[in-house]
């Protein structure tokens with residue numbers, strides 16, 4: 574387990590953890606039953622797991638299902654909010670990217686095109 578998790582022996586609530594394991598882009602990430610996917614991702618040290626249109630990293634922002642910054646693909650379903658989905662042992666999580674592809678090159682200017690526009 575991650576050092577970010579309070580060990581069961583130190584937790585005053587007396588909880589008993591049932592471990593689970595998911596894969597994130599093929600890498601294993603361990604969590605406990607009841608955690609959201611975002612919780613498992615954060616506890617495994619991941620702060621960003623998606624890229625927005627600008628290429629900037631995104632992860633959990635609001636944590637309550639409002640901002641949609643935490644989207645992942647889970648077992649083939651795209652655009653799942655990681656903060657709203659409970660992790661299930663064996664989930665296959667893929668990170669997503671919304672980066673825009675580079676713009677295609679501009680077509681060559683036609684000779685005399687400026688003169689036509691000015692008419």
Ligand code: FES
Pocket residue numbers: 632633634635636637638639640641642643644654655656657
């Ligand atoms: S963190 Fe905002 S919707 Fe998931």
